Amino acid sequence: MKTTSVLVTLCLYVLIEADRHEKIMCKPQSGFQLSRCDPTLSWNSDEYPITCLKTSAKDNFSNEEIRRLKRQMKSIQEEWEDMKSMLAEMRGERGTESDCARQGGLVRLEKCYTVPHLSSSYTTDYDEAAAECAKEGASLAEIHDRAQQDDLHKFALTKMPAGHAYVFVWVGMTYNPQSSMLLYKSGKEIRSSRLKWRPSNNPSTEQLHKNLSMMVNNHTSDFGLINQGKFPFLHGGICEKEI
Template sequence: MQMSDLKYFAPYLVDSLIMSKSISRLIPVLALFWCVRSSSQQHLICKNIEDVFPEDGIAETQPRHSGVQGPAEIFGPKGERGNRAPPVQMDYDLIDDIIAVKVTNSFSVINSTIAELSRNVSTLLSEWERLKPTIERKDAAEVSTAPATTDATTAATPEDECRVRVGLLHSGKCFTLPYLSSSVGIKYDEAVAECAKQGTLMAEIHDRVQQTALYNFALTKMPAGTSKIAIWFGMEYQHSTSSLLYRSGMEKHSSQFQWYPGYPSTSSPRKYIIMNVRNDGSSNFGLWNYLKARPLSGVMCEKET
């Protein structure tokens, strides 16, 4: 092979070595094939080594020229899918150990708190046992020095008893309204049972003065938002004599009482006495003789004082 041939093939050999980044192999080859001592002009490889290989990289020997972009890369066929990695192995024993340690620590804190509370309770009980005799002696001394009371001063008066019942004391009797409703009515027999449950009887009206007092008492007990109510009483109307019949068998003429306009009714089933009470300023109020099975707002009861 002639020197001219070596010069022809040398560039391709250099390019290959540069592409493979085998710089250590490049220098001897260049020195062998390109250094021509007799030539008056030095070739690239015979230049100073610092000019060929600067510190920041390999020097370019040819100016760059823009050209037409080459064809895109053509990839080969896709290879077979590799094997799946083995699943992660969970160390459940380690997890259980961690949980057990945390639970044990929590119970330790709880047990310490309970122990402290127990000590506090024991301290309080000990203090109570220490102070108990002193407290008992003090209570006994206060009882022994308290003024004596008599039955006369402690016995409840009729007014007190009636006040407890939230009733009206009138004519030696305590009148109450144990049942009064603006929505759910009560029939005559239910009214009798309601008074008996209170240890009382259905109230009876004996004159106009008492009727007015009981009427005003009922006004004070009317449910909120209600303009009129009707209340059962214990008398019965006697059609044959136009009078009111009492439990004692006594009768009083109907003219001794104030009646609702149009009453007493002449219908024979209507014999049970009720009082109509209104707070709307109407003058239409008073007694009715009514039917036993009809439900009314409430019942008035009485008890001897």
């Protein structure tokens, strides 16, 4: 009993002193039995019937604190994943000039123009061409002036299937046959005469011919815009996205 009392007293003393530095834990040393210890402890002895060990970091926290920290870590991880998704989405919407070059695109006035799919046959209607652009975070290209039209025509020539002298590609703005105005997604309107139309009775005055395509032709005298409905099948579309 006396030995046990001394050991308890010693542990309490060590714990009190350790509070000034770090918390420790006392337990009987392996191989010793408290009931058979010498009641008199010699401070000069090489061995004592107790061992003092550091407590682990886990022991310094309650179970509730550990659960709270785990919840916080999970919340931080979820926020990080959301941020990565947002950055990836933003990158998909805007991209960079190097991204555009890797896609074989044309960089012009802070926009990237691509032709994601140009078929050798008539397989793509207006909605399908728009969907192809959307896969790249883009939309069908809108043409605002003759200089841009000439640049896009030259670019599309480099994408033509082998053996083809010309193709027809969808573009994004629409045409009003009544007012002869071109309408853009921004709501802006311009005179259709500012752009080059394909010769042979274009633009059409048919009221349902509001969607636009462009003929791309190796013979540069025979190329330009064509207004028609949404459902004719063409070779593909020209896409644009900001960079």
